Amino acid sequence: MSAFNLQTCARSNILALEPYRCARDDYKDDGTNVLLDANENAYGPSLPAAAISAASSSSGPEIDLLGLHRYPDPHQRDLKQLLCNLRNTHHHTNKAITPDNLFVGVGSDEAIDALLRCFCVPGRDRVLVCPPTYGMYSVSAQVNDVGLVKVPLLPAPMFALDTEKVVRTLSSEKNIKMVYLCSPGNPTGSLVAKEDVKKVLEHPTWNGVVVLDEAYIDFAPEGTSLAEWVAEWPNLVVMQTLSKAFGMAGIRLGAAFTSPPIARILNSLKAPYNISSPTSALASYAVSEDGLTVMRANREKIIKQRDRLIEELPKIKGVGRLRGGTTSNFLLYEILNAKGEPDNAIALAAYERLAEVKGVVVRFRGKEHGCLGCLRITVGTEEEGTRFLAALQTTLAEINGGDCRIPPKEEKKEVEANGVVA
Ligand SMILES: *Cc1c(COP(=O)(O)O)cnc(C)c1O
Numbered sequence: 001m002s003a004f005n006l007q008t009c010a011r012s013n014i015l016a017l018e019p020y021r022c023a024r025d026d027y028k029d030d031g032t033n034v035l036l037d038a039n040e041n042a043y044g045p046s047l048p049a050a051a052i053s054a055a056s057s058s059s060g061p062e063i064d065l066l067g068l069h070r071y072p073d074p075h076q077r078d079l080k081q082l083l084c085n086l087r088n089t090h091h092h093t094n095k096a097i098t099p100d101n102l103f104v105g106v107g108s109d110e111a112i113d114a115l116l117r118c119f120c121v122p123g124r125d126r127v128l129v130c131p132p133t134y135g136m137y138s139v140s141a142q143v144n145d146v147g148l149v150k151v152p153l154l155p156a157p158m159f160a161l162d163t164e165k166v167v168r169t170l171s172s173e174k175n176i177k178m179v180y181l182c183s184p185g186n187p188t189g190s191l192v193a194k195e196d197v198k199k200v201l202e203h204p205t206w207n208g209v210v211v212l213d214e215a216y217i218d219f220a221p222e223g224t225s226l227a228e229w230v231a232e233w234p235n236l237v238v239m240q241t242l243s244k245a246f247g248m249a250g251i252r253l254g255a256a257f258t259s260p261p262i263a264r265i266l267n268s269l270k271a272p273y274n275i276s277s278p279t280s281a282l283a284s285y286a287v288s289e290d291g292l293t294v295m296r297a298n299r300e301k302i303i304k305q306r307d308r309l310i311e312e313l314p315k316i317k318g319v320g321r322l323r324g325g326t327t328s329n330f331l332l333y334e335i336l337n338a339k340g341e342p343d344n345a346i347a348l349a350a351y352e353r354l355a356e357v358k359g360v361v362v363r364f365r366g367k368e369h370g371c372l373g374c375l376r377i378t379v380g381t382e383e384e385g386t387r388f389l390a391a392l393q394t395t396l397a398e399i400n401g402g403d404c405r406i407p408p409k410e411e412k413k414e415v416e417a418n419g420v421v422a
Contacts, residue, residue, distance in 0.1 A: 002201055004235035004259050009177065009207050014118050017268035020074055041069050063278045072277040075267075076104050080278050082287045083240075083255055091223035092194075094230035098409060101257055103266035106274055108215060108241040108254035111266070112180075113140045115237060115256070118265050119177040120146040120207060128169060128179040130161060132187055132368035134213060137180045149173055152369045156323040159188035159370070161196040170206040178209045184216040187332050187365050187376045190325035191220060201233050209262070211237045216328040218245030218299065227257040234259045244329060246286045246295050250277040300326035302329050306379040312389050318346070321375055332365065334373045342373025349399050350392070351375060358391035 009016065010120035023037040035042075045068040053064050080099035088096050105111045120127065122145035128333055129137050130153050151166050153159040161181065170176055179200055183192035192212070202208050210233075217225045217240060227238040237258040243249035253275070256266060275283075285291050306326065313319050313333055319333030320342050335350050344366035351364040363376040377388065 002235055003205050003207050005207055010118055010265055011121055014265050014269055018259050019268045020272040038071055044069050060248050063281050071273050073360045074272040076275050079284050082284055086287050087225055087227035089223050092226055092229040093231050096226050100260040101230055101263055103256040103263050104275055105254050107252045108239045109136055111254050111256040112136055114266050114269055116140055116144045116146055118269060125177045127174050132371050133182050134186045136365045149176055156370050159190045160326050161192050163196040163199050166200055167203055170203055176208060178211055178212045182213040184327040188324035189328040191327050209235045209237060213239045214245055219329055220327045230259060242283055242286055245299055248286055251282050253279055253283045302379050305385050313422050316393045318400055330376050330378045332374050332376050335375055344373055347375055349375045350395050353395045354391055360388050360391045
């Protein structure tokens, strides 16, 4: 039994909110009503005829451009049902989740922020994070004036959760309202063991919420997602996104699966029309059977290219060990100095030269906990992989040959300082 109590855990101002209702919740639109309730423009969207005919004659999924003058559905129950169908695998429970278990937002980033606003009193409450991890948890905490307590993951290559320390910290530190866990981790590519999540959920005295970020879960074996497990726990939130395996980062669609009471407060807090109608329509396509077929085919291609990088990278002089796991669409590799040690100066020089001389942009992660000398490389297409491997090989040869110069430019941008987190 967990010590979770929503009434004392969530902020009282948030608990007092009522979910948004519009006139159309009271008077369902059967298509024959005259809708004069929302100050929309009945003459339709200001789109040139050319744009409308181009959209309707294209072979892609049809978006109702002519319906864009109406506000979108604030509840998104149909989309939520499709997401439930996808995650009701019965690997982790016999119970089924329903649209009442869901919040959908503008990417998972909206869910990360909404949870902070639901549970954390600014200037008082804190969240526990496990570095190295996704940067948005701390950015969003800072925006909300919420403090961070850090319990680093155990050392590479496994980057497992230091579960005992997390549990002890939740006992000894005051005002920790949430634990953000990332599984598969970014930048670690490692899954958090279900047993470890369970130990945090079963904490005997801690009154808080476990947030499991499954942004990369579709790169894990079928049935790994713990989304449906929210039917068993009152204080588990599982976040997912269409930005990664589904290849839909541009539509901004994220989901949080949780208990109905937590879903209710998330839905009460959100802006009523956070999901646009084009986003909703495209998301529904992506998680339909046909969309899933495309996702699975693309995933196969990504995994093939990932395996190729794992095979080829160690053959390049100056590339060190793979750190972390491979349950994702990126890889974390050490870059070595002449002595064969992982080295941030060399990794940073390689990162900058790759981008500025070769036009290949990867991510320098050497300053993250336990990631000394590491670059994070997203798995791209076969051609991109070919170009990356050749560029890295010559770049490291040049750097090790003593050539760290970057051709002069007007002004070099401070790339890492700007809170770029993805
Ligand atoms: C990319 C990523 C996300 C996705 O965020 P969206 O806002 O849904 O695009 C969430 N969590 C992690 C760990 C990520 O790497």
